Amino acid sequence: MSAAVAKLSGQGFLHHLTWLVLRLLPFVVMVFLWDFASRAFDVPVLFPGPLSTWNKAIQLIADGQLQADILISLWRITVGFVVGSLLGMTLGLMMGLSRPIADTLGPFVHTLRFIGPIAWISAVMMWFGLGETSKVILIVYTTTFVVLISTMIGVMTIHPNKLRAARVFGARGFRLFAHVTLPAALPHVLTGARLAMMNSFMTIIAAEMVAAREGLGFLIFNSRQWMEVDAIFVGMITLGLLGLLADRLMALLTRVLFRRFRPADA
Amino acid sequence: MSFIAFREVGFRYGEREDAGNSILRGLDLEISRGTFYVLLGPSGCGKTTALNLLAGFEAPRSGSVLVEGRPVQQPGMDRVVIFQGDDSLYPWLTALENVEFPLRMMGLGAAERRSRAEAWLARVGLANHAAKFPHQLSGGMKQRIQIARALVCDAPVLLMDEPFGALDAQTRTILQDELVDICAGSGATVLFITHDIAEAIILADRIGVMRAGPGSALKDEFELDLPRPRNRGSVEFAAVYDRIQRVLGEEVQKVVMREAAA
Numbered sequence: 001m002s003a004a005v006a007k008l009s010g011q012g013f014l015h016h017l018t019w020l021v022l023r024l025l026p027f028v029v030m031v032f033l034w035d036f037a038s039r040a041f042d043v044p045v046l047f048p049g050p051l052s053t054w055n056k057a058i059q060l061i062a063d064g065q066l067q068a069d070i071l072i073s074l075w076r077i078t079v080g081f082v083v084g085s086l087l088g089m090t091l092g093l094m095m096g097l098s099r100p101i102a103d104t105l106g107p108f109v110h111t112l113r114f115i116g117p118i119a120w121i122s123a124v125m126m127w128f129g130l131g132e133t134s135k136v137i138l139i140v141y142t143t144t145f146v147v148l149i150s151t152m153i154g155v156m157t158i159h160p161n162k163l164r165a166a167r168v169f170g171a172r173g174f175r176l177f178a179h180v181t182l183p184a185a186l187p188h189v190l191t192g193a194r195l196a197m198m199n200s201f202m203t204i205i206a207a208e209m210v211a212a213r214e215g216l217g218f219l220i221f222n223s224r225q226w227m228e229v230d231a232i233f234v235g236m237i238t239l240g241l242l243g244l245l246a247d248r249l250m251a252l253l254t255r256v257l258f259r260r261f262r263p264a265d266a
Numbered sequence: 267m268s269f270i271a272f273r274e275v276g277f278r279y280g281e282r283e284d285a286g287n288s289i290l291r292g293l294d295l296e297i298s299r300g301t302f303y304v305l306l307g308p309s310g311c312g313k314t315t316a317l318n319l320l321a322g323f324e325a326p327r328s329g330s331v332l333v334e335g336r337p338v339q340q341p342g343m344d345r346v347v348i349f350q351g352d353d354s355l356y357p358w359l360t361a362l363e364n365v366e367f368p369l370r371m372m373g374l375g376a377a378e379r380r381s382r383a384e385a386w387l388a389r390v391g392l393a394n395h396a397a398k399f400p401h402q403l404s405g406g407m408k409q410r411i412q413i414a415r416a417l418v419c420d421a422p423v424l425l426m427d428e429p430f431g432a433l434d435a436q437t438r439t440i441l442q443d444e445l446v447d448i449c450a451g452s453g454a455t456v457l458f459i460t461h462d463i464a465e466a467i468i469l470a471d472r473i474g475v476m477r478a479g480p481g482s483a484l485k486d487e488f489e490l491d492l493p494r495p496r497n498r499g500s501v502e503f504a505a506v507y508d509r510i511q512r513v514l515g516e517e518v519q520k521v522v523m524r525e526a527a528a
């Protein structure tokens with residue numbers, strides 16, 4: 001029995017292979033269901049199967065269009081995400097640390113965060129046009145609020161005894177902040193950043209659908225005009241895979257850079 | 267003038283001013299230098315609250331809390347605290363780094379920090395766990411990190427809130443004996459909170475029993491002059507135990523009756 005357990009929980013090559021297969025399985029099942037559904041629907045133009053979607057992807061890659069769209073979308077997300085995270089963290093720390101600031105900004109922040117980025121697209125478009133600025137601003141906006149809220153909660157929920165102990169040992173002001181407040185809140189900041197990453201992906205697509213000439217959102221939206229459902233599928237699948245990649249990358253970065261500050265879920 | 271003094275101390279949380287809201291009322295308590303003072307009392311009567319006042323985490327609403335005749339203004343290295351529970355540990359620091367923390371705040375160099383922290387980790391039996399993070403340690407081990415972190419400061423006053431509450435009986439006995447040695451050597455003044463009468467008798471020079479709240483104060487005090495080391499099985503031990511049990515039991519009974527009535 002112990003040998004069987006060892007086999008199942010072992011760290012060997014076979015073990016990793018098993019897990020890889022298990023994780024791929026839902027994808028494979030999905031592709032089969034998709035193929036079946038597409039055949040049943042029987043209007044390939046409206047509902048192309050996996051194979052014609054794959055061919056379309058090859059074609060888009062050969063044209064260089066898919067790579068260009070991916071790069072531009074990722075660039076917009078990255079800039080907006082980094083700026084928004086820093087902004088959200090700063091504001092969240094301020095609100096978490098100071099009751100007056102939290103009371104003053106609280107209602108404003110909670111109102112603004114319900115006016116989601118999508119609601120802003122029209123106005124931002126008219127002010128900043130179809131260029132990069134409008135997209136980046138929307139990503140910054142959506143990231144800021146998510147990171148802000150979770151940072152603020154992170155600071156507010158630090159157990160008082162952690163702060164009291166540090167004060168016993170003479171920590172005050174900036175040293176208290178740097179040695180206790182910030183590290184204690186960091187897991188919340190990281191969790192917020194990870195959620196914000198997902199929001200960034202949703203926002204960029206919406207923004208590019210309405211107001212862009214390139215990017216994955218543009219690819220998805222524009223293909224509708226030409227009835228290229230296969231291209232729409234390529235855009236959607238690319239989006240999902242990029243999201244998975246970004247999420248894994250963030251989890252990995254968190255583990256490597258912030259090993260000590262593991263967010264609750266990683 | 268006694269070293270530590272609570273004079274007519276009143277305290278309540280929040281602003282509402284009714285009798286049920288009052289935690290401490292007219293608390294008078296004196297601890298002379300070098301005394302190991304143990305505070306007993308039913309759960310929720312205000313022991314931790316009294317300790318918080320002496321630590322400087324809270325300020326009394328009335329009366330005063332004095333150390334060497336001066337009112338306590340704020341927390342400080344002269345009154346080191348061992349907190350109830352393990353929330354005061356820093357999960358992002360290893361056991362060793364947690365113990366080093368106060369020394370880092372004092373501005374000591376890395377080499378001295380390390381050697382002093384390592385020595386204390388060894389004394390509480392965690393030499394082999396220095397590199398582990400708190401979440402990798404058991405409840406009792408975490409408590410011992412806290413003890414090492416407090417004792418590494420060499421503070422003249424130690425405030426301990428049920429430091430052995432979460433330990434198994436064997437480890438508890440070992441650490442009690444160890445604490446007796448440490449305190450005898452250092453001359454520290456200790457305020458020690460516990461629910462365990464036997465622990466109180468092993469450790470204390472003086473024992474104070476608090477009333478059931480609200481508006482708690484000291485009900486009775488016992489001077490312990492049993493010779494050390496104290497034998498948990500001796501007749502004298504049992505006699506003292508019995509006297510304290512009667513006083514404390516009455517107060518615990520009050521709380522139980524009130525809970526049952528509510």
Ligand SMILES: Nc1ncnc2c1ncn2[C@@H]1O[C@H](COP(=O)(O)OP(=O)(O)OP(=O)(O)O)[C@@H](O)[C@H]1O
Nearest residue numbers: 279289307308309310311312313314315316350479
């Ligand atoms: N932060 C707080 N806000 C409001 N009430 C509090 C707070 N902390 C404690 N209390 C109340 O004050 C009373 C005394 O609490 P305290 O923690 O001092 O009791 P204790 O004697 O240490 O109890 P235990 O032995 O269970 O630790 C309790 O009735 C509790 O409900």
Ligand SMILES: [Mg+2]
Nearest residue numbers: 313314350427
């Ligand atoms: Mg308590």
